[in-house]
Amino acid sequence: MLLTIDLDSDVPIYQQIRDRVVEAIADGELREGSALPSTRQLAADLAINFHTVNKAYDLLRRQNVIRINRKSGAVVRRDAASGPPGPGFADDWEPRLRTLFAEAAVHGMDPQEVLRRSAGVLDSFAPRRETPV
Amino acid sequence: MLLTIDLDSDVPIYQQIRDRVVEAIADGELREGSALPSTRQLAADLAINFHTVNKAYDLLRRQNVIRINRKSGAVVRRDAASGPPGPGFADDWEPRLRTLFAEAAVHGMDPQEVLRRSAGVLDSFAPRRETPV
DNA sequence: TCATCTGTTCTATTACTTATATATCAGATA
DNA sequence: TATCTGATATATAAGTAATAGAACAGATGA
Missing domain, CATH: 1.20.5 (Single alpha-helices involved in coiled-coils or other helix-helix interfaces)
Incomplete structure (x- = not known):
C-alpha cells in the first residue's frame, strides 16, 4: 500500500492524502516524474469515494507538487523541488x-x-x- | 492589542486565537499565572462573537494550556510548561x-x-x- | 471495432463545522 | 443595586467534507 489513512482522525481525508504524498516525496519513496495511482484506483484501495481523492490531487496540483495530464495522470513535478523555494x-x-x-x-x-x-x-x-x- | 486575527484567513478564528495565545506564552508575553481577557472583552476587542472566544478558551483548557475558574477567569497554567511533556x-x-x-x-x-x-x-x-x- | 480505464465535470444529498445571535442563570465585584 | 463574569442552552446561516450517481471525451489494449 502506497498510502494509508485514518478514518477516525479529525484531519480530513483529502488532507491526509496530501500529507502522505508530500511525505512520500520527501522520503524518496515517490521520485520526481513518477506517477501516482489513478483517482479511481486509489479510492478503491482506500475504500473511499473517488471525489475525495480528486480533491486531494487537485490540492497537490494547486500547491505545485504534482502535474495532472489527461494522458499520463498525476505525476510528481520534476521542478517541484528544484531551485530555491518561491x-x-x-x-x-x-x-x-x-x-x-x-x-x-x-x-x-x-x-x-x-x-x-x-x-x-x-x-x-x-x-x-x-x-x- | 494582545492579539490580532485575520478574518480573511482560512484558519478558523478560534484556532487563530489558540495559536496566538500559545505563541504569546512561548514568547514570554504571557507569563504563567497571568490572566487572559474575559471572553466578552476579547470578543468586543476583536469585533467577533463571544462564543468564538469561548471555543478558543475551551480548546486551550482541553490542551492543558490554561485554567478557567469562575472566579479568576482564564489563567495561564503554572504547570503547563514545567516538567517534561506528557x-x-x-x-x-x-x-x-x-x-x-x-x-x-x-x-x-x-x-x-x-x-x-x-x-x-x-x-x-x-x-x-x-x-x- | 469494442470494452475498459482515465481525467473532467455536473448535480445532489447528508452530516458536520464555523460563526453568529439571543437568552438565561448564578457567582463575584464595586 | 447595577454590572461583569463564566456557564449553558437553543437557534440559524453559511460553509466544508464526504458520499453518490451520472455523463463525456480521450486514451489503451485486446
Whole structure:
C-alpha cells in the first residue's frame, strides 16, 4: 500500500492524502516524474469515494507538487523541488513552524530536544538529487 | 492589542486565537499565572462573537494550556510548561513536524535552511523559567 | 471495432463545522 | 443595586467534507 489513512482522525481525508504524498516525496519513496495511482484506483484501495481523492490531487496540483495530464495522470513535478523555494513559500511556512514550536515550548519540550527531533526528521528524508551538470 | 486575527484567513478564528495565545506564552508575553481577557472583552476587542472566544478558551483548557475558574477567569497554567511533556504529546507533535518539514523539502527548501530557521524561531522564544530550588 | 480505464465535470444529498445571535442563570465585584 | 463574569442552552446561516450517481471525451489494449 502506497498510502494509508485514518478514518477516525479529525484531519480530513483529502488532507491526509496530501500529507502522505508530500511525505512520500520527501522520503524518496515517490521520485520526481513518477506517477501516482489513478483517482479511481486509489479510492478503491482506500475504500473511499473517488471525489475525495480528486480533491486531494487537485490540492497537490494547486500547491505545485504534482502535474495532472489527461494522458499520463498525476505525476510528481520534476521542478517541484528544484531551485530555491518561491519567495512567498517561506512567508507562509515559517509562521506555521513558529506555531508548532510554540506548542512544543508551552508543553515543556526543551529547545534542544526540539532541535534534536528536527534534525532527526530531516535526516530521515532522502538526500536532494544533485543538480545535473 | 494582545492579539490580532485575520478574518480573511482560512484558519478558523478560534484556532487563530489558540495559536496566538500559545505563541504569546512561548514568547514570554504571557507569563504563567497571568490572566487572559474575559471572553466578552476579547470578543468586543476583536469585533467577533463571544462564543468564538469561548471555543478558543475551551480548546486551550482541553490542551492543558490554561485554567478557567469562575472566579479568576482564564489563567495561564503554572504547570503547563514545567516538567517534561506528557508522553503522548511528542507522539502527536512529531508527525506534524514531519509533515511540515516534508512540505519544505518538497518545495526545495534546503535542510540547512530549515534547521537555521528552526533555531531562529527557538531563539526568539523567552528562556524557560528556572525550576525553583 | 469494442470494452475498459482515465481525467473532467455536473448535480445532489447528508452530516458536520464555523460563526453568529439571543437568552438565561448564578457567582463575584464595586 | 447595577454590572461583569463564566456557564449553558437553543437557534440559524453559511460553509466544508464526504458520499453518490451520472455523463463525456480521450486514451489503451485486446
